[in-house]
Amino acid sequence: MARAEAAADALPPQVTVTLLSRSGVTLPDPHVTAAVRTAHRAQFGAACVTGWPGSPATEDFPLLTGSGAHLHGRPGIRGAYWMLGATGPAQWAAA
Numbered sequence: 001m002a003r004a005e006a007a008a009d010a011l012p013p014q015v016t017v018t019l020l021s022r023s024g025v026t027l028p029d030p031h032v033t034a035a036v037r038t039a040h041r042a043q044f045g046a047a048c049v050t051g052w053p054g055s056p057a058t059e060d061f062p063l064l065t066g067s068g069a070h071l072h073g074r075p076g077i078r079g080a081y082w083m084l085g086a087t088g089p090a091q092w093a094a095a
Contacts, residue, residue, distance in 0.1 A: 026061050029078035036080040050089040
């Protein structure tokens with residue numbers, strides 16, 4: 001991607017990428033996720049809560065759960081991760 005951006009700007013495509021750190025894959029606990037989904041449906045209604053497909057995106061959220069035990073010393077922390085949007089499922093489908 002960096003090389004393509006350099007080429008698009010007519011710069012010499014001599015790009016060096018250095019990996020400084022890496023985040024783990026976000027794998028929410030299915031039981032915690034189900035509880036959060038149930039609470040959201042009860043609060044906002046089923047029409048406002050939808051599923052979200054898996055994504056290759058990553059971030060630092062896993063470090064707050066048991067996956068980050070090497071940092072905070074607490075194994076077994078379960079987490080739920082959800083996406084928040086302002087566009088409803090019907091609007092997405094229509095688009």
